[in-house]
Amino acid sequence: MASASAGLLFIYGIGSMGGPIITGWMMGIIGPDGYWVYMGVLLALLTAYAGWRTTQRRALTPDEQGSFAVITPNATPGSRRGAGGGAVGRPVAPACDLTARLPPWGKWFNAEL
Numbered sequence: 001m002a003s004a005s006a007g008l009l010f011i012y013g014i015g016s017m018g019g020p021i022i023t024g025w026m027m028g029i030i031g032p033d034g035y036w037v038y039m040g041v042l043l044a045l046l047t048a049y050a051g052w053r054t055t056q057r058r059a060l061t062p063d064e065q066g067s068f069a070v071i072t073p074n075a076t077p078g079s080r081r082g083a084g085g086g087a088v089g090r091p092v093a094p095a096c097d098l099t100a101r102l103p104p105w106g107k108w109f110n111a112e113l
Contacts, residue, residue, distance in 0.1 A: 023035055026038045
């Protein structure tokens with residue numbers, strides 16, 4: 001786990017140093033649109049790599065896959081509100097009122113809360 005984190009941090013550092021330099025170079029050659037060209041090239045390379053990577057392994061059969069179950073230790077305030085009340089028939093506590101923390105424009109769009 002530590003070696004994977006170290007590798008990710010190293011790649012992040014390389015990108016943090018090289019990205020602005022290459023972006024500036026592209027913008028110097030192409031103009032302000034060089035930023036978007038560079039971003040497009042990076043995303044195209046990432047898409048090509050992801051597409052290539054998905055073809056390198058066969059899919060696992062259901063027998064080879066492990067069992068998976070989503071188990072939550074407790075319900076979130078939003079799911080309790082959607083279920084029509086608190087756990088075991090108790091009403092939702094006032095601290096769980098989601099509309100109290102929304103800005104005014106958020107209350108307009110979330111009237112169903």
